[in-house]
Amino acid sequence: MSTTIPVSVDVPQGYSISKLTRQLADYAKMIVKSQSVEKSHKQYKHEALSGIFNDNATEEELIEDYLNEKYML
Numbered sequence: 001m002s003t004t005i006p007v008s009v010d011v012p013q014g015y016s017i018s019k020l021t022r023q024l025a026d027y028a029k030m031i032v033k034s035q036s037v038e039k040s041h042k043q044y045k046h047e048a049l050s051g052i053f054n055d056n057a058t059e060e061e062l063i064e065d066y067l068n069e070k071y072m073l
Contacts, residue, residue, distance in 0.1 A: 030072060 005028070011020060057065070 027072075030068075034072070 007024065009020070011017060
């Protein structure tokens with residue numbers, strides 16, 4: 001189900017409204033998705049950085065995934 005959520009934001013002059021709208025929509029999707037994942041089945045990709053499990057991802061991808069999981073970037 002798709003819905004529109006009105007959000008009031010003071011946007012500085014010159015800032016791209018379309019870019020901000022896209023970023024907010026992506027962030028909202030990530031929040032909704034993270035809430036729907038069962039905690040018991042969640043895999044922590046940062047564990048691969050310490051060698052706990054083998055993943056075919058590059059070190060940069062693992063670091064990016066870790067930061068996304070931890071800080072929701």
